[in-house]
Each structure stands twice: as C-alpha cells, then as structure tokens.
Amino acid sequence: MGVRKLLLRIVLICTPFALVFGVVVVVDPYNYFNWCHLVPDEVKLKNLNHDGRTMAFSNLMWKMKEYRRAAVPNVLIGDSRLSYFDLPHLEEVTGAEWYNFGVPGGNHRTAADVFGFIDSIAAPKRVWLQVSFRNMAMGQDYDLYSEPFAVEGTPGLYVSNRRVLAATALALKAQWSPESVRYDELAADHWQQVIAKETAAAANFKIDTAFYPRLQAIADKCKEQGTELVFIEWPGYRTLQAIRSRAGLDALREQYHERMSAIARYIDMDVPDNSFSADSSNYRDPLHLTVVAQRKLIDAVMAR
Amino acid sequence: MIFNSIQFLVFFVLVTTLYYVLPYRYRWPMLLAASCWFYMAFVPVYILILAFTIGVDYAAGILIEGTTGKTRKRWLIGSIVANVGVLAIFKYYGFLTDNWEGLMHSFGFVGYSVPDLGIILPIGLSFHTFQSLSYTIEVYRGNQKAERHLGIFSLYVMFYPQLVAGPIERPNNLLRQLHLEFDFDYKTVASGLRLMAWGFFKKLVIADRVSAMVNHVYDNPEAHNGPALILATFFFAIQIYCDFSGYSDIALGTARVLGIDLMRNFRTPYSSTNISEFWRRWHISLSSWFRDYVYISLGGNRVVKWRWYYNLMITFLLSGLWHGANWTYIIWGGLHGFYLVFAVVTADARGKLGAALGLGRAPWLNMALQTMTTFVLVCFAWIFFRADTVGNAWYVATHLFTNPVGFFTSDALSFWSPLLGAAANEMYVALLGIAIMEVVQHMHARRPMTLRLEAWSPMKRYTVYMGIIAFVVFLGSYYHTAQFIYFQF
Numbered sequence: 001m002g003v004r005k006l007l008l009r010i011v012l013i014c015t016p017f018a019l020v021f022g023v024v025v026v027v028d029p030y031n032y033f034n035w036c037h038l039v040p041d042e043v044k045l046k047n048l049n050h051d052g053r054t055m056a057f058s059n060l061m062w063k064m065k066e067y068r069r070a071a072v073p074n075v076l077i078g079d080s081r082l083s084y085f086d087l088p089h090l091e092e093v094t095g096a097e098w099y100n101f102g103v104p105g106g107n108h109r110t111a112a113d114v115f116g117f118i119d120s121i122a123a124p125k126r127v128w129l130q131v132s133f134r135n136m137a138m139g140q141d142y143d144l145y146s147e148p149f150a151v152e153g154t155p156g157l158y159v160s161n162r163r164v165l166a167a168t169a170l171a172l173k174a175q176w177s178p179e180s181v182r183y184d185e186l187a188a189d190h191w192q193q194v195i196a197k198e199t200a201a202a203a204n205f206k207i208d209t210a211f212y213p214r215l216q217a218i219a220d221k222c223k224e225q226g227t228e229l230v231f232i233e234w235p236g237y238r239t240l241q242a243i244r245s246r247a248g249l250d251a252l253r254e255q256y257h258e259r260m261s262a263i264a265r266y267i268d269m270d271v272p273d274n275s276f277s278a279d280s281s282n283y284r285d286p287l288h289l290t291v292v293a294q295r296k297l298i299d300a301v302m303a304r
Numbered sequence: 305m306i307f308n309s310i311q312f313l314v315f316f317v318l319v320t321t322l323y324y325v326l327p328y329r330y331r332w333p334m335l336l337a338a339s340c341w342f343y344m345a346f347v348p349v350y351i352l353i354l355a356f357t358i359g360v361d362y363a364a365g366i367l368i369e370g371t372t373g374k375t376r377k378r379w380l381i382g383s384i385v386a387n388v389g390v391l392a393i394f395k396y397y398g399f400l401t402d403n404w405e406g407l408m409h410s411f412g413f414v415g416y417s418v419p420d421l422g423i424i425l426p427i428g429l430s431f432h433t434f435q436s437l438s439y440t441i442e443v444y445r446g447n448q449k450a451e452r453h454l455g456i457f458s459l460y461v462m463f464y465p466q467l468v469a470g471p472i473e474r475p476n477n478l479l480r481q482l483h484l485e486f487d488f489d490y491k492t493v494a495s496g497l498r499l500m501a502w503g504f505f506k507k508l509v510i511a512d513r514v515s516a517m518v519n520h521v522y523d524n525p526e527a528h529n530g531p532a533l534i535l536a537t538f539f540f541a542i543q544i545y546c547d548f549s550g551y552s553d554i555a556l557g558t559a560r561v562l563g564i565d566l567m568r569n570f571r572t573p574y575s576s577t578n579i580s581e582f583w584r585r586w587h588i589s590l591s592s593w594f595r596d597y598v599y600i601s602l603g604g605n606r607v608v609k610w611r612w613y614y615n616l617m618i619t620f621l622l623s624g625l626w627h628g629a630n631w632t633y634i635i636w637g638g639l640h641g642f643y644l645v646f647a648v649v650t651a652d653a654r655g656k657l658g659a660a661l662g663l664g665r666a667p668w669l670n671m672a673l674q675t676m677t678t679f680v681l682v683c684f685a686w687i688f689f690r691a692d693t694v695g696n697a698w699y700v701a702t703h704l705f706t707n708p709v710g711f712f713t714s715d716a717l718s719f720w721s722p723l724l725g726a727a728a729n730e731m732y733v734a735l736l737g738i739a740i741m742e743v744v745q746h747m748h749a750r751r752p753m754t755l756r757l758e759a760w761s762p763m764k765r766y767t768v769y770m771g772i773i774a775f776v777v778f779l780g781s782y783y784h785t786a787q788f789i790y791f792q793f
Binding site: 160 | 488489774778
C-alpha cells in the first residue's frame with residue numbers, strides 16, 4: 001500500500017517537469033536533437049542574437065552543436081567582431097569551406113576553449129584566431145564556455161537548462177506572435193557609449209599575462225598537428241587608437257605585438273594612422289566593422 | 305560515482321528497489337555489493353585498501369575482545385598502526401617527502417630527492433579509516449562487542465551512502481542497525497527523499513553556483529583587491545557549508561530511505577556564539593571523533609592549564625592534518641586551536657568587558673555580536689583552508705581591506721558580481737538560494753520541518769516539494785564543480 005502511494009506521488013510530482021522537458025524537445029531552440037522543426041531554423045537563428053545577455057550562450061550552443069554535426073577543416077575563432085562576417089565571400093575567395101566560431105562577448109579564454117572543442121572533434125587545417133589587445137585586460141577571463149559545453153554533451157541538461165528554457169519560450173513567441181518579440185537595437189548614442197566604455201577600460205587597463213601561455217598552447221598544438229594558425233587583429237576606429245595612446249598604453253601595446261608575433265603568425269591591422277581606421281563608414285560602431293569593410297579585409301588579407 | 309549525477313540516480317533507484325524486493329537475508333550481500341560497485345566507480349583497484357582495512361580491523365576486534373591487559377593493548381596499537389600506516393602512505397607520503405626534500409635542499413643538498421610514488425589519494429580514505437578505527441577503539445574500551453559477521457562488518461565500513469565523505473559513524477549506531485530488519489515505511493522513505501532533495505538544493509543551487517565565484521578569486525588572488533577577497537571568502541564559507549552539509553543530507557536521506565538512521569553532521573554551525581559551540585555544530589561526526597579518541601585520551605580539560613591548552617592545540621592541529629596533506633590545513637587547524645585557547649585565557653576579561661558595556665542588559669545584542677564575531681573568525685580561518693598555498697592565503701589575509709571603494713553602494717550587487725567573475729543573475733540566484741536556506745533553517749530550529757510539512761495541506765506541501773525540485777532542476781549549477789569538497793579528504 002505504502003509503495004503504491006509513494007509511486008503515485010512521485011509520478012504526480014514528476015509530471016509537470018516531464019511536460020516542460022517535452023516542450024523543449026519539440027521546440028528544440030538550438031537544433032540539439034534536430035528532428036523536429038516546428039519552429040523554422042530562420043526564427044531560431046534570428047533569436048541567437050535576441051539580446052546582449054543571451055547572445056554568448058546562444059551562439060556557442062548553436063555553433064557547437066552545428067559544428068559537431070558537420071565539422072569543417074577551416075575555422076575562424078573570435079568575438080562579436082566576427083558577427084556579420086561574410087562567410088560565403090571568404091569561402092568564395094579562398095575556395096574552401098569555413099566555419100565562423102565568433103562568439104559575441106567572447107575573450108581569449110573563450111577562444112582557447114573553442115579551439116579545444118574544435119580540436120577534440122578533428123584537427124583543423126587552418127585556424128584564423130581573432131585576437132585583441134583590449135581583451136588582454138585583467139578581468140577578461142570570464143567563462144562563457146563551461147555551461148554550453150556541459151549542456152552540449154548532456155541531453156538531460158539541455159532539457160532542464162534555464163537558458164534553453166528561455167530560448168524555448170522565445171522561439172515559441174517568435175513563431176506564434178512575432179510582433180511581440182523585441183530584439184536589441186542599437187541606441188541612438190551607441191557610438192558615444194562605446195567610446196565612453198573603451199575610455200574607462202583603457203584608463204583601468206592592466207594586462208593579464210596569463211593569456212599568453214594559453215595562446216602559446218594553441219600555437220604548440222597547431223604546430224604539432226600541422227594546423228596553420230594565424231592571429232589576426234581587426235582594426236579599431238582611430239578614436240580607439242587615440243584613447244589607447246592617451247591612456248599611456250602604447251608601449252604595452254608594442255610589447256604585446258612582439259609577444260604575439262613570437263607565438264604565431266600575427267597580422268596586426270590595428271595600427272595607428274592608416275586610412276582604413278580613419279574612415280568611419282567602415283564601422284558599425286568604433287569596435288565593429290561593417291560587412292562591406294570586412295569584405296575588403298577578406299580580399300586584402302585572407303584571400304592571399 | 306558522485307551523488308549529483310544521473311548514474312547515481314539510476315543506482316539509487318535500483319538499489320532501493322532491490323533492497324525492498326529481496327528477503328531480509330539477501331539484503332546485506334546486495335548492499336555490500338552495491339557499496340563495492342559505488343566505490344569502484346572511482347578507482348577500482350583501491351577497493352583493495354578497503355579490503356585491507358576491513359580485514360585488519362575485523363581480526364583486531366575479535367582479538368582485542370578475546371584478550372586482556374597488555375596483549376589487548378597491543379592488538380589495538382596494531383590496528384591503529386595499520387590504519388594510520390595506510391593513511392601515511394596514501395595521503396601523507398607526498399607531503400612528508402616534499403617537506404623532507406625542502407629541508408635537505410635548505411641544508412645545501414640541492415640534488416637530493418625522494419622517489420615519487422605517483423599515488424592518487426583514494427577517495428574518502430580519511431573517512432572510512434576513522435570509522436573503522438572507531439570500531440576497534442570502542443571494542444577495546446568495552447563499549448562494543450566484536451562483530452563476528454564479516455559481511456556485516458564490511459558493510460559497516462563500506463555502507464555506500466556515507467562511504468566517501470561521512471558522517472563518520474560509530475559502531476553502536478550503524479553496526480547495530482545493520483542487524484535489524486526493516487520493512488518499507490512510507491513516512492520514513494518519504495522523509496529520506498525530502499532530506500535528499502534538500503541536500504541537492506544546497507549542493508547544486510548554492511554551493512556549486514558560488515564555487516565558480518570563489519574559484520575566480522582564489523585561483524589568482526593577487527589579481528584581486530579587498531572587496532573581491534572578502535566576498536570570495538564569505539562565499540567560500542557558504543559554499544563549504546552547503547557543499548558538505550548538502551552531501552551529509554543526501555547521505556542521511558539515502559540511508560533513511562533504506563531504514564537506517566545516520567548521525568547528524570551539522571546543526572546550523574554559523575549560528576554559534578563561540579568557537580567551542582561551532583565545533584559542536586560543524587562536522588559533528590569528526591569533531592566528536594577527535595574529542596572522544598584524541599582530546600579526552602590526552603586528558604581533555606582535567607589537567608593543569610598549560611596541558612589543557614596543549615591538548616586543544618594538538619587536537620586541532622591533527623584535525624587540520626586530517627583534512628589534507630598541506631600546511632594550509634595545518635594552519636587552519638592551528639588557528640581554531642588558538643581561538644579556543646584564547647577564549648579560555650580571556651574568558652574572565654571578556655566577561656568583565658561585557659558587563660562594563662552593559663551587554664548583559666541586552667542579551668539579543670550580546671548574542672548577535674558573539675555570533676558575528678564567531679562567524680568572522682571562522683571565515684578568517686577558511687582563508688587558509690581554501691587557499692592553494694600558504695603564500696596565497698597570506699596574500700588574501702593581508703589584503704582584505706585594500707581598495708574598499710564601492711563595497712556598500714546602493715548598487716552593490718552589480719558591483720559585486722563582476723568582482724567575482726559572475727553574471728549578476730548568477731549572484732541573484734545564489735543570494736536567493738541562501739535566503740531560502742536561512743529561512744528554512746530558522747523555521748526548522750523552531751519546529752522540525754517534517755512536523756510542519758505534515759501539518760500543511762497537501763496543496764501547500766506539494767507546492768513546496770515541487771518548488772525545491774524546480775530549483776534543483778532548473779536553477780542547479782551543473783557545469784562548474786561536480787565534486788564534493790570533502791571527497792578529497
């Protein structure tokens with residue numbers, strides 16, 4: 001009698017949870033199971049960049065799963081500056097298949113983690129790793145990777161993860177009531193906000209040298225397995241370069257340049273007094289390039 | 305196999321089902337086999353160490369009981385030497401040789417080195433060694449009859465719910481119960497499941513969430529200043545309590561589902577008003593072990609004063625060493641010993657000061673001050689427990705008050721979270737979890753939660769159950785720390 005009562009109550013308690021898990025499986029916002037497409041992929045893809053809070057997890061989650069399903073030999077790794085990257089153009093000019101592992105909000109730690117993930121699936125042929133002096137700052141070693149990585153490998157975590165639940169709700173909302181979903185839009189003074197933020201960051205900048213061994217480890221691994229590794233520094237708008245100079249960081253930047261060059265092939269495009277950085281039409285904001293500008297860089301650097 | 309894993313969930317359901325399905329006579333072999341399986345999920349070959357401990361202490365118990373005088377004592381010493389020997393080899397060898405090498409190098413023998421045995425510390429070694437030792441000591445003292453049933457004795461040492469991190473049971477509690485026959489009882493099983501759910505809440509919602517914040521600071525303390533160091537130390541105090549008491553709740557709950565009552569390991573230790581009380585509420589099974597078998601054996605407080613202080617210091621230094629083969633643990637134990645000696649030495653002066661300040665007229669204020677002081681002292685000692693090296697601990701201890709700007713702002717939470725490398729919502733969930741835990745503990749202290757829950761309407765009761773499970777399932781932290789802190793001891 002007692003056993004039956006206990007089992008009934010356990011079933012009673014578990015039922016709502018089972019229902020929630022079922023909804024996640026059916027909606028599947030990151031194509032984890034990839035067998036039910038009740039919500040189309042275009043909606044899911046748009047939702048990856050729904051807002052600044054969820055972008056990092058969503059992009060990593062989607063990309064890790066997608067990459068595991070179909071790994072390609074050439075990868076780009078970096079942060080939000082690889083968003084809006086014209087991958088088809090790169091593939092056209094290089095004649096090779098590429099995967100864009102740009103993670104909004106990503107840092108060098110994320111890059112190292114993502115490289116480890118890619119390498120655990122198959123040794124890549126070419127890795128273009130977008131590095132950045134500003135990402136060498138103390139405090140830029142926050143972890144974006146552990147959670148999506150754990151979820152990616154465990155279906156039980158996927159159906160119960162609260163970010164996945166939120167993405168499920170968003171996917172349903174975007175599918176059935178798209179007008180009610182608000183996506184982050186750039187504020188009117190976004191350009192100025194970035195300048196202010198970067199000025200504050202430069203004033204408090206202290207370099208975290210712990211990133212060097214991490215990048216060195218990537219370089220060693222690539223060398224060992226014959227992977228071509230290139231560090232690429234995207235050009236920031238000239239105001240950012242001036243901010244860096246005013247904060248007295250030029251000497252440190254120069255040392256950084258030397259260290260990076262010693263680790264791997266390093267293409268530093270963030271040099272002062274160049275015409276590209278002086279042209280504001282190349283930028284969505286002082287940090288991020290437009291698609292057209294990125295195409296120019298692809299033609300100038302990556303197509304060679 | 306760790307408690308917070310799917311494997312354990314499956315294991316638990318299978319073992320519990322088998323336990324109640326099988327006739328009584330087959331239960332102990334099944335539980336023993338399950339315990340072996342549970343332990344062998346870590347490093348299978350280390351089951352041989354357990355077999356050695358069980359063999360030695362099983363034989364020692366019978367031999368001690370059958371003899372008197374010096375021979376009896378010799379068998380006890382033999383048992384102690386064998387058990388401590390295992391600990392010395394597997395837990396302290398590396399520490400001893402490292403320090404010996406360091407000493408030799410300082411005397412100029414630069415190339416001197418002792419071979420590294422490459423030993424991985426067997427999980428929970430200190431726990432089952434102490435549990436087994438308590439058996440031979442109790443038999444020696446005449447408080448316990450020697451166990452003749454090797455299977456039951458093996459199960460006493462290996463009982464899976466408390467095998468790897470306690471509570472360190474005594475034979476008069478656990479061994480006795482292993483001989484009893486228990487029928488399925490809804491109330492007992494439900495109470496065990498509730499306790500398990502509460503343990504998972506503490507471990508997964510709070511401990512594992514704040515562990516990432518603590519690690520962020522303690523992995524590289526020199527990159528942080530006062531506010532971050534204080535917050536990380538405070539959160540470590542919360543983490544270690546929720547981690548270990550959460551583990552203990554799961555262990556107690558798991559055993560209770562099988563009809564076995566294990567000893568309680570925690571009684572809201574951070575509510576203690578002095579360090580002595582803290583140790584009566586924190587890791588009770590270990591502190592009472594040291595009290596009964598070390599402190600009292602040394603003479604306790606029934607000796608001249610200097611000897612009393614010595615006994616306190618020795619007991620706590622050993623307690624520190626029990627936790628780990630590192631100077632940080634020894635200093636942590638020494639600090640607690642010092643606190644206790646200091647409390648004894650200054651008892652009169654503190655009493656007079658309290659009277660002069662009129663604290664006697666405001667007992668609540670007095671108690672609040674004492675509780676806060678005790679908590680701060682305990683937190684300070686945790687610095688040494690948590691830091692990886694003495695150098696790091698020293699850095700933290702000496703930089704707690706550097707750059708305190710912004711610590712208590714109106715927007716403190718958004719100031720705190722980046723200091724600990726966490727998103728603000730992680731901090732909110734952690735603080736919400738801590739608040740829920742505090743409320744439940746406060747309610748439990750006034751009236752046991754089991755009685756309260758039974759008095760509530762089914763709707764209210766099930767809302768609470770589902771709320772706790774929802775917290776564990778949806779807000780549990782499953783991707784930072786999986787291991788329980790005390791597994792390493």
